[in-house]
Amino acid sequence: MTTSILSIEGITKSFGGLDVLKGITLEVEQGSITGIIGPNGAGKSTLFDIITGYQKSDRGSILFEGENIAGLSPHLFARRGLIRTFQLTRVFPHLTVAENLLVFADGKNSAGAAGTKDKAVELLEFVHLIGLANAEASTLSYGQLKLLELAQVLMHSPKLLLLDEPFAGINPGLIDKIIQHLRDLNKQGMTIVLIEHNLPMVASLCDSIAVVSNGIIEIVGPPDVVVNNPRVKEVFLGG
Amino acid sequence: MSTTRTITESERAEILRPPGLRLAGVPVFIAMAAILVLMLAVPVLTDIRFYYLQVTILIFFYATLGTAWGIVGGYCGQHSIGQAAFVGIGAYTSTLLYMKKDISPWIGLFAGMLLAAVVAIIIGYPLFRYGLRGDYFALGTVALGLIIYELTNSFSTLTGGSQGIPLKYENNPWNFQFQDRKYYYYIGFVLWLVTVTLSYRLRRSRRGFEMLAVRDDEIAASRGGISILRAKLSAFVIGAVISAAAGTFFAQFLLFIDPGTVMSLEISVQVILVAVLGGMNSYLGGTVGAIILVPLSQFLSSRFTQSPGADVAVYGLILIFLVIFMPNGILGLLRKSPRWRKVIGW
Numbered sequence: 001m002t003t004s005i006l007s008i009e010g011i012t013k014s015f016g017g018l019d020v021l022k023g024i025t026l027e028v029e030q031g032s033i034t035g036i037i038g039p040n041g042a043g044k045s046t047l048f049d050i051i052t053g054y055q056k057s058d059r060g061s062i063l064f065e066g067e068n069i070a071g072l073s074p075h076l077f078a079r080r081g082l083i084r085t086f087q088l089t090r091v092f093p094h095l096t097v098a099e100n101l102l103v104f105a106d107g108k109n110s111a112g113a114a115g116t117k118d119k120a121v122e123l124l125e126f127v128h129l130i131g132l133a134n135a136e137a138s139t140l141s142y143g144q145l146k147l148l149e150l151a152q153v154l155m156h157s158p159k160l161l162l163l164d165e166p167f168a169g170i171n172p173g174l175i176d177k178i179i180q181h182l183r184d185l186n187k188q189g190m191t192i193v194l195i196e197h198n199l200p201m202v203a204s205l206c207d208s209i210a211v212v213s214n215g216i217i218e219i220v221g222p223p224d225v226v227v228n229n230p231r232v233k234e235v236f237l238g239g
Numbered sequence: 240m241s242t243t244r245t246i247t248e249s250e251r252a253e254i255l256r257p258p259g260l261r262l263a264g265v266p267v268f269i270a271m272a273a274i275l276v277l278m279l280a281v282p283v284l285t286d287i288r289f290y291y292l293q294v295t296i297l298i299f300f301y302a303t304l305g306t307a308w309g310i311v312g313g314y315c316g317q318h319s320i321g322q323a324a325f326v327g328i329g330a331y332t333s334t335l336l337y338m339k340k341d342i343s344p345w346i347g348l349f350a351g352m353l354l355a356a357v358v359a360i361i362i363g364y365p366l367f368r369y370g371l372r373g374d375y376f377a378l379g380t381v382a383l384g385l386i387i388y389e390l391t392n393s394f395s396t397l398t399g400g401s402q403g404i405p406l407k408y409e410n411n412p413w414n415f416q417f418q419d420r421k422y423y424y425y426i427g428f429v430l431w432l433v434t435v436t437l438s439y440r441l442r443r444s445r446r447g448f449e450m451l452a453v454r455d456d457e458i459a460a461s462r463g464g465i466s467i468l469r470a471k472l473s474a475f476v477i478g479a480v481i482s483a484a485a486g487t488f489f490a491q492f493l494l495f496i497d498p499g500t501v502m503s504l505e506i507s508v509q510v511i512l513v514a515v516l517g518g519m520n521s522y523l524g525g526t527v528g529a530i531i532l533v534p535l536s537q538f539l540s541s542r543f544t545q546s547p548g549a550d551v552a553v554y555g556l557i558l559i560f561l562v563i564f565m566p567n568g569i570l571g572l573l574r575k576s577p578r579w580r581k582v583i584g585w
Contacts, residue, residue: 054458078464090462092455094520096580098254103448104463117255121246124254130246133254134577152463 004063005030005160005191006051011060013046020046022215024060028160033182033192035202035223038212039235044195045087047212048162052077052084064160081159085166087195089145091152093138097129100137100148104155123151126181128174143169150178154185161185163194167201179205203227211235257443258584267582278428282421292420296492298533299427300485303434304506305513305525307481310438312511313519314447315474316454318377321384322510325355325479327391327502329486334404334496335397337414344415348487355483356476358387363475367468372457384507391498403497406490415491423492430488431526434481438522441477442584450474509536516561518570521583527569 006028013021020043028034036044049055051062053074062070064082077083092100101120124130127147132140137148146169153161167175182205186192196202202209203223210220211232219229226232246254260268281287287295304322312318332354333347342350366379391398398404410418417423441447452460453470461467490496509532517528535557539550565571573579 052462073466074458074461075464075466078462084462086458086462090456090459092452092459094455095451096577099448099451102255103452103465121251121254125245130254134580136574149459152459156463 003030004028005065006193007061007063007066008047008051009061009063011047011050011062012058013043013050013055014058020215021050021057024212024215024217026210026217026220028191028193029208031186031189031191032207033186033194033205035206035209036193036195036212037197037199037202037209037232042212043215044212045164048084048164048195051162052082078156078158081156082162083153083156083158083160084162085146085149085153085164087164087168089142089149091137091145091148093136095137096134097137097140097148098124098133100152101155104152120151120155123154127151127178141169143171146170147174158190160191160193163192163196165195165197167196167198175201199227199232256581258581259443260439260582262578263582275432279425282424289420292424294534294537296420296423296427297537298529299424299431300489300492301509301513301533302526302529303427303431303485304482304510305517305528306431306434306438306522307478307485307525308510308514309519309522309525310441310450310481311474311478312514313521313524314442314454315450315471317471317474318373318511319380319475319478320377320504320507320511321380321382321387322478322482323502323504323506324384324387325359325482326486326489326506327387327498328355328358328479329483330490330496330501331391331398331486332483333415333487334406334490338404338407343413344487344491345413348415348484351483351487352480355479359476359479360472363472364468367471367475381504384502384504388498388502388504391502399497401497401499403495403500406494406496408494415487416494423488426488427492430484435522435526437477437481438525439584442522446470446473512558514568516558516565516568518568518583518585520567520574520585521570523583524568524570531569 004027008024008026011021011024012019024047036047038044046055050057053069053072053076057070061068064080069077069080092103095103098120101123102117105117105120121130124133127150129144129147129151132144137145140148146166150166167178170178179201182192194202194206203226206223208220209223209226211218211226213235218231219226256262260271282292304326308319308322329348329351332351333344336342336347336350337344362383366376371379392400394400395402408416410416449460449465449470450473452463452465453467457467460470486501489501493500513528513532514525515528516532517524517526536554539554543550543553567574570583570585573583574585
């Protein structure tokens with residue numbers, strides 16, 4: 001029997017007169033990898049913002065491990081084991097690459113196993129940034145910043161990891177390695193939800209895909225079902 | 240391009256090494272120790288002129304305030320323009336307790352620090368809780384400074400208003416008063432050293448690291464579980480408490496206080512200039528800034544006695560050029576060297 005780690009029920013969000021989310025309902029199963037796809041402006045990142053407390057929904061509820069987490073301050077999500085990356089990377093530009101990870105070493109910020117200093121070094125090696133460990137983060141390229149942010153969130157060993165376009169700007173050789181690492185983390189029990197535009201990649205990585213369009217989830221299901229859906233083909237694969 | 244390789248044990252140790260003076264190497268370490276010893280010996284071994292002693296004491300005072308401001312503005316990125324309010328709280332608390340209740344200013348020093356902490360929490364909590372950032376936070380602290388200033392002026396029956404309060408003088412160490420000005424030098428030295436040590440230890444601590452993270456990106460910090468409110472409030476309170484201690488020292492040094500002398504906007508601005516010029520991200524920034532700006536300010540005011548205001552104009556021009564060519568301050572020039580970056584705690 002599977003259990004939901006995250007239950008999203010009837011989330012709505014408007015900005016002025018614009019209804020961005022019109023009642024999103026989604027169950028994320030414990031130990032799964034779920035992909036969220038949809039055209040630009042569909043509300044995917046807004047949904048992530050609401051799940052992690054950076055925006056408040058107008059209506060609806062979000063349960064994490066069965067507990068209502070709506071209204072919590074953002075910093076409390078990481079402490080419960082829920083952590084995310086952003087579409088536009090968020091790191092500490094005036095700290096060094098190593099310090100960007102060490103700031104979270106040996107802390108009590110994570111409900112998962114707190115990252116150690118050794119883990120920071122291992123992650124820097126993993127994302128190929130160890131040679132830049134002493135460089136200021138502001139000097140990194142966009143792709144390197146994406147990698148640094150990924151390493152930063154992995155310091156926390158979260159229970160639920162939300163990745164917003166994690167592969168944008170990263171060289172293809174490294175993408176394969178990251179995908180393999182995400183699969184390994186998933187096998188160890190980490191639940192992953194990711195927003196990504198590359199449908200074949202999402203289909204190969206995820207157990208389940210949700211298609212967001214016009215503020216609602218149009219279809220959700222296993223990759224083969226979603227990929228072969230005529231509407232999805234029309235939007236993503238050009239018919 | 241990314242760099243793929245496995246690092247050696249020594250490289251690993253280097254990456255993980257926290258910021259610290261030890262990285263400067265033995266010769267620099269010995270030189271710094273020698274400077275400290277020399278600073279202790281100068282008033283005893285030399286017949287230092289009264290004027291230079293006074294200037295040096297002012298350097299300690301502003302270096303202390305600049306270092307304290309560096310914790311708020313440099314570490315945590317909260318550019319407070321009302322720091323003089325806390326200097327005034329320290330000065331007035333100890334002075335009023337001494338003058339009205341005959342309580343030793345040494346005790347008043349701690350009372351002032353406590354009151355400054357309480358005021359910092361009362362003012363800082365709503366400012367930070369409701370997300371006043373950047374220019375808006377700065378404006379909020381200007382308002383704080385003005386409110387405290389005007390209240391002090393208004394409650395003249397208690398504070399003496401704009402007439403100020405001349406402190407009764409007794410040559411008694413228990414009253415924080417000494418005929419020999421060298422003692423003020425040593426007390427100023429201790430105040431400065433304690434403040435720099437605190438700032439240094441904070442920079443190496445987890446709480447200090449959290450402040451830097453909040454300064455750089457609040458969203459990334461909160462995403463990682465760091466409480467923005469706690470980090471900002473801690474920095475603000477620490478800055479307030481140190482400033483209040485410096486305020487008591489200043490009052491006892493001058494033996495006279497009025498709002499214009501101990502809590503003016505001019506003091507707040509001078510403190511910021513000291514920290515920015517030295518390099519506000521470093522625990523040594525306030526010290527370096529004070530060593531340059533305080534004597535410069537004193538020198539210019541003594542050179543332009545016939546042209547009131549000219550010294551301030553020249554001072555301003557020099558500062559403009561310094562900030563244009565060194566936007567990160569003097570110590571900021573060292574930040575590109577990984578080793579020196581860690582030495583100065585950038």
